[in-house]
Amino acid sequence: MMHIATDVSTTPELPTQKRLAVFWAATIVALALHNAEEWLLGLTGWIAAHPWLPGRSLHGDQEQFGLALVIVTAAILTVAVIAVSTRAKWSAEALVCVAYALIANAAGHLAISVASWSLMPGALSGILILLPLSVIIVRTLPPVRWTMSITVMTVIAAVAIVIGALLVAAVLAPIISAL
Incomplete structure (x- = not known):
């Protein structure tokens, strides 16, 4: 007779430091590839060609936008390096929050x-x-304890x-x- 598990808990176990490091590295690579696509395919020009889009003035010219993409990638890379090198207790939760932000980014593009x-x-x-990487991260790592303050801080x-x-x-x- 087949035994069917009755425990349907889907809470993942705590990740190893190696798994977190791999997920952080994959996230940085994915973000860099995404930002490269936006820059190489001329997101600023694309937005300029669609004047009905909000926030058009924020993107500036291609040079400014490229610099902004480098800053965003560097900011997330800095968080990743600190999280991995210090074995921070907040690492998994921060990575899940980043993953949700990347899911929202992908959904916005679509x-x-x-x-x-x-x-x-x-x-x-x-x-x-x-999207696929972020879903894997969200489904593999322990869930974030979404409180109002964590939600607001993430946004x-x-x-x-x-x-x-x-x-x-x-x-x-x-x-x-000018340099």
Whole structure:
């Protein structure tokens, strides 16, 4: 007679440091590939060709946007290096929060591509790389204890990193060009 497990708990066990390091590394590579797609395929020009999109002025020119992408990638890389090198207790939870932000990014690219009837730069890597990796991370690592404060902090951090990078890039791009 076959025994059917009655425990349907899907809470993953605590990850090893090696698994966390691999997930962080994969996330950085995926983000870098996604950002490269956005830059190489000219997201700033694509947005300029769709004037009905909100936030058009935030992206600046291609040089500013490229610098912003480097800043975003460096910010997440810094978190990853600190999390892995210090074996931080918050590492898994922070990575799951990053994964949810990347899921939202991929979904946004898909939604805007559908709404514009035009493939938005970043949509392919978002759907083919960011989304699958992020879902694996979310389903493999222990779930985040979503409280109001964690939810708000995650949203604020994600928005601050992106908007902050765009603003810093707008300030630094002319300085770098002048050098």
